[in-house]
Amino acid sequence: MAKSHLLVTSLLVFGNVFFIHAEFSPSLIVDMAKIVMDNYCSPEKLAGMKEAIAAASSNTEVLNIPDAESLANVLSFGVQGTISDSRLKVSYEPNYVPVVPPKMPPLPPEQLIAVLQTSIKLDILEGNIGYLRIDHILGEEVAEKVGPLLLDLVWNKILPTSALIFDLRYTGSGEISGIPYIVSYFTDAESPIHIDSIYDRPSNTTTKLFSMQSLLGQRYGITKPLVILTSKNTKGIAEDVAYCLQNLKRATIVGEKTAGGSVKLDEFKVGDTDFYVTVPTAKSINPITGSTWEVTGVTPDVDVNAEDALATAIKIVNLRAQVPVIIEESATLIADNYAFENIGAIVATKLKENLANGEYSMVVSKDSLEAKLSSDLSTLSGDKSLKTTSNTPALPPVDYSPEMYIELIKVSFHTDILENNVGYLRFDMFGDFEEVKAIAQIIVEHVWNKVVNTDAMIVDLRNNLGGPTTAIAGFCSYFFDADKQIVLDKLYDRSSGTTTELLSLPELTGTRYGSKKSLIILTSKATAGAAEEFVYIMKKLGRAMIVGETTAGGSHPPKTFSVGETNIFLSIPTVHSDTTAGPAWEGAGIAPHIPVPADAALETAKGIFNKHFADQK
Template sequence: MAKMLLPLALLVILSNVLAVHCSFPPTLVSDIAKIFMDNYCYPKKLGGLKEAIEAASNNTEILSIQDPRTLASVLTTGLQKTINDPRLVISYDPDYIPAKPPVLPPLPPEQLITIIKSSIKLEVLENNVGYLRIDRIIGEEMAEKIGPLLVENVWNKIVPTSALIFDLRYTASGEMSGVPYIVSYFSEAEPLIHIDTIYDRPLDTTTELWSMTTLLGERYGKSKDLIILTSKNTKGVAEAVSYALKNLKRATIVGEKTAGGSVKIDKLKLGDTDFYFDVPTVSSTSPITGQSWEINGVTPCIEVDAEDALDAAVAIINLRAKIPAIIQAVGVLVEDNYAFADTGANASETLLGLLEKGHYSMIASQEELETQLSSDLKELFGDKCLAITHKPGKPPMNLPPEMLVEMIKSSFHTDVLENNIGYLCFDAFGDYEQVAPIAKVVVENVWNKVVDTDAMIIDLRNNLGGSTSAISGFCSYFFDGEKPLLLDTLYTRPTETTTEMWTLAQLTGKRYGQKKSIIILTSGATASAAEEFVYIMKKLGRAMIVGETTNGGCHPPEHFHLADGNMYLSIPVTHSDTTHGPAWEGAGISPHIPVPADAALDTAREILNKHLRGQK
């Protein structure tokens, strides 16, 4: 910052087209610098300014531009770029008359009421939603004069509403002393809240704004929904209100990013000239974020065009009205259907407890609700398959034969490696009803290529699972068919039934049998039905598992409709037999030989090559 005004001086020199005599006082630039140094609200940015002033004061060439407004524009551009603050403005205004602060003349109450009603827009919308628009935020002095009238004619009509939309899209002026009033009406009397810290540079004073213990009329409280509408024209004190209530997590901001104005900008005269310098002299700092809404503005929670903000706010309030019923429904569904009954036992009580604590009070969209609920379910019950989702549809299988063959070829990858080692890779398990009609196609185009190998690598590293209904058939290929073999016992919670999964006596194509070696490759992505297959093959000692611990998914979940639209609760309702050990669901299956997934194939080949060479 020691040379902060030098780029400004260079900019002015470069913009000079003709070398002429100075038309303006040679002290103009030094006057700018001195006012800036004495009044700018961020003194930490002013280090080394004294040296820059001296350098600028000795350079009379920077004043060689003849037109005063052009000079003011050039000075402004250089200053803003140098300091990185667009609020700094040099102007040439010979007709400037300082504006006087608004003063409310003595008026009878009925005229005051008329003025208040004309300057404030108040409605009660459908479903008892309040709407309040104010275009100027009054300060403490004005509030003391007209406070009782405001309470009686405006506020008392707002308090009974179930939610409030506070429209600040057109609010560009006001007094900072009004901020504590507004914040206090949307909070409780205790404990006190530190709202803002205001620093006045010319006075070198710091003032903390705190919530108020005593107010006229009732408080709106902190539990009812509050939506603040903003636009690019929302400026100054309205930004302070929006920023404070947003960071206190008391309001949801909907609309456009605000202007990024100032607490206060003083228009200061430069010496005896008609040039003026707009300087932000007072700054605001949030005790919560340690930052300010000035310059950068307030970023909305939900960003929409200003003209669409009201409709978006109504949609948010309508969504929030449905949340308690959704939370309760989720709890009941988990209690009644979750595969592990003991784990899901008090789901309703737990979730309703979060609701009562305001855990879901700031939800602003269905997507946000889905994300938050899914996160909570995973954290509470330790199962990532218990989640909010969209019900998937089954892909149609009525394809012509040639397309079906091409689909099968692209879904499976087969190879015969050295020493007659078969390699089979596929990334999903199909539903039995879909697989059975095309079993012959699969056998002819996939299975027959590897069935006569001496050992096999089954690569499930990228297999995300699918239906488990075809697992018993797939497992059957790797066992002899002399007698049925129990593969797994499945418990289904909604029906409280137990189903045994056995090998099949009849298969399409040849069996691989149970004598040849099999290695299954896994990764952290191996999930769902793929894990059920790995679990069975490992439990029965039929395959060696090489790679990483599997995903810890679940049997294909059921989807329960929660609300209008496409919001569903995915619940694992079935789990594998746990009488001989812990469940794989939620925990995953550990490999016999743990190696990184990308090294699993080479490791498997090395193991099988060594084994096959030893047999010869």
């Protein structure tokens, strides 16, 4: 109500503040506002307008304005701002000529062909990519007249292409009845699809637009790539076509956000004056989104400058041509190499099904393809380590001095002696065996010797993200005695088809902690990879109590595989731990003996040891 009063009031104020010498009656504004109220396509925005008009009609104040064009500009500004719609426009046209919709003249065939060839641009690009540009969307009546010619001159040349780039960057006009024609050529013929609803305000009717089951010529189909180019000049019916095909997931929009026009604009004469009001009298309501592209425009899937849209579209089409090979090759690599053969086979089959179902048909870049593939691999396998990856080369080894190693170790490890002579050891990453072996004596001197003589130990792996598993056997060995070699785990390598026993080491640098003193390992949902293998072994062999949260459910360090001749790489776990004694930890995580939130795990462990030692006194 207040906003509607603002419409009329603000217009009167504009006139009074800026101009003198009245020439126009306030009834002009009242008549204009009534036209808007009776015909504007979104009446919900006009609540309270009747009261506002009644208030304005009783105002006898004369508009102080010197000329009609200035008044028209002021009125346009006021009504656009009040309703938040730039499509509304007031104009002064003393020499008004009604706009007559263009009709196809009765031309002889040879001239009609020349007209069509001028207004429609067609090309077959490298890679059998079709390019079609039209600057006006033909309506049903004209389409029926020129349909056979369009079929021969344009459509039959487009049909054999492998993909189509549909250029609407310059399309600013068209007929509503042309929407179903265009959309239907890119949909299935089996059953009608509700593609749009057009609400017409003057008649207060809604017309549902459906795809057509019968068309002249063949359909382009639903599987070949379709990319629509847009610009800020794409307007009206062209926006509707783009929005419909975008939300049907049939087309990818590349370019700029469109103009935000209207499916129908009508121009009304204001009373007996030479003023006219342009009003959007109908609006599109998409049945999928429940909203409209009008005013706001169609947002492209790939936002680039209009002049770059064609080149970008070609890149997208070329990428999509590679997608089937990429997915098929990925499926083969996973089936042949994934650690758990049965899961690998299921993932491979599902990937191919996803490909056949068109789930990769809308990728627009290598990044989006990798993201989609990674998401699918993780979902299908339940393994976060099965994913796409980069093939970043390993960094060259750094030649540290002994002093530098000491400083690095001090930062990497944290030790403490807690109450009751309980040792505390934290480190957040496992290192490679050969690298650790080279500095083992330094680690023993500056880390291990600080905790080895304690009566019990807490090993904190809550923030340990994993790393290589090559040093696991050595670290585990410190918590067992030297007189007996123990099978820590059995590792099955899918790539080679071999099973390797992971054994405790008979010789170690420094003193063993042994198998008699109590050990608690702290875990969190971030504890992953190599850290999980250590936790798994120590829990399985009954050597440690696990306190905290279920671990991440990662994997043994995965291998990187190149997908064919592409620049896409897969991270595939190829090794899994022994599953004869229970379910695998890979993908599922390791449940603690005592589940507590990660941030409470240390205090819980301290409490357990304090009670243990108190009971011994």
